[in-house]
Amino acid sequence: MLAKRIIPCLDIKNGRTVKGVNFVALKDAGDPVELAAKYAENGADELVFLDISATEERRKTLADLVLRVAENVTIPFTVGGGISAVQDVEILLQCGADKISINSAAVKNPNLITELSQQFGSQCVVVAVDARQMDGRWKVHLVGGKVPTQLDLFDWAKEVEQRGAGELLFTSMDHDGTKDGFANEALAILSDSLSIPIIASGGAGKIEHFTDAFIKGKADAALAASVFHFNEIELKTLKKELQQQGIPVRI
Amino acid sequence: MKIAIIDYGAGNIQSIKFAIKRLGYEAILTKNIETIRGADKVIFPGVGEASSAMMKLIDSGLHTLIPSLTQPVxxxxxxxxxxxxxxxxxxxxxxxxxxxDVVRFPGTLKVPQIGWNTINQLQTPLFSEIAENEYMYLVHSFYAALCPSTIATVTYGFPYSAALQVDNFYGVQFHPEKSSDAGIQLLSNFLKL
Structure with missing residues (x-):
């Protein structure tokens, strides 16, 4: 039986792990390769590396990091952050990334999704969407959630799927950093209306939040960062608990 | 032992190379016909779209080479x-x-299937020391149905082939190089065939 996935997310800046709370206020949380290997050993199903550096050497630094992760970790991983061209993706995949994630660049140039899925296959194209509720409607936000758009989350999600994305990673800006649980209602709508896997992100604080994301939110995978980085939730304990709740997980 | 990974420009081969290195061997990435023919073991990877990958094989003459190989593939x-x-x-x-034949998963399922799924009815030494119901990592939209060559099954909506074998040719739908310890065990088994 296909297992529900638990995905620790590592925010990377200049080759180091950091974690923002509400996308600001960064704290150093260690060496990404070491952390990745530790997560893989403890039962993480996948990893996401989100590069938030803005230096000119970022591409090279990121490619080096991807190569080191591929060498040391035997579970799949996704790389995202600042990817806006086919060449960026080619380099990352060649260095050993399994998937890439695009966000703002996809909204600015939706054709990028089409191009990437045609050239590299849907299976490696994750489209990340940050959204928040404004006057009762979910609106897509850009640049790490800072810039609002008029784009409706559910319309955009449908387009993303039609253009060939293999997965949708949905972060609720309303929930991110709150540790109050995932946006389960919106997740369930996405899961029911799309036929690609949905990754839930934003709001994990307790084990039951993951249970809710899988049962109420019907998510295929759940992503979190700080609860894992700061050992608030231990991966092995989380998976055992999910198993007891009847959720299929890899143990 | 000479291990060749066929490099025809389709997909993530770096991870396979690293997985082989983990087992203590150095694999060569190559599309050179003589090098591949002379290898003790041949790994034929691939990620992406089937018809364009097939074109790449034809362009480099690998489409006639691969079926003629006699070592484990x-x-x-x-x-x-x-x-x-x-x-x-x-x-x-x-x-x-x-x-x-390889066909698309029906629209009633989420496609691609992405994630860890359990493999069953394991046959042949390729699966030595790998337990029934072991999890392997899969990511695909198309599948091969059960057939006389099936040596492992996996269920997504219905059972289909997780692995196939005919003579010296083996094929796995999952990614052993991404399937943690069990996947490394499978690669180790393959190198011992």
Missing amino acids: LGICLGMQLMCKFSEEGKTQGLGIFEV
């Missing part, structure tokens, strides 16, 4: 699919090693 993911008779993806002929 392991196709991984798209590599396995291309070793089948025909793929619905881009409607392309395959290498015809496995007598089965």
Whole structure:
């Protein structure tokens, strides 16, 4: 039986792990390769590396990091952050990334999704969407959630799927950093209306939040960062608990 | 031991190379016909779209080489699919090693299937020391049905082939190089064939 996935997310800046709370206020949380290997050993199903550096050497630094992760970790991983061209993706995949994630660049140039899925296959194209509720409607936000758009989350999600994305990673800006649980209602709508896997992100604080994301939110995978980085939730304990709740997980 | 990983420009081969290195061997990435023919073990990877990958094989003459190999050959993911008779993806002929067609998952399922799924009915020494119901990592939209060459099954909506074998040719739908310890065990088993 296909297992529900638990995905620790590592925010990377200049080759180091950091974690923002509400996308600001960064704290150093260690060496990404070491952390990745530790997560893989403890039962993480996948990893996401989100590069938030803005230096000119970022591409090279990121490619080096991807190569080191591929060498040391035997579970799949996704790389995202600042990817806006086919060449960026080619380099990352060649260095050993399994998937890439695009966000703002996809909204600015939706054709990028089409191009990437045609050239590299849907299976490696994750489209990340940050959204928040404004006057009762979910609106897509850009640049790490800072810039609002008029784009409706559910319309955009449908387009993303039609253009060939293999997965949708949905972060609720309303929930991110709150540790109050995932946006389960919106997740369930996405899961029911799309036929690609949905990754839930934003709001994990307790084990039951993951249970809710899988049962109420019907998510295929759940992503979190700080609860894992700061050992608030231990991966092995989380998976055992999910198993007891009847959720299929890899143990 | 000479291990060749066929490099025809389709997919993530770096991880396979690293996985082999973890087992203490150095694999060569190559599309050179003589190098591949002279290898003790051949790994045929692949990620991406079937018809364009098949075109790349034809362009480099690998489409006639691969079926003629006599040493153990392991196709991984798209590599396995291309070793089948025909793929619905881009409607392309395959290498015809496995007598089965590759077809798309029905629309009632989430496609691609992405994630860890359990493998069953494990046969042949390729699965030595790998337990029934072991999890392997899969990511694919097309599948090979159960057939006489099936040596492992996996269920997504219904059971289908997780692995195939005919003579010296093996194919796995999952990614052993991404399947943690169990996947490394499978690669180690393959190198011992």
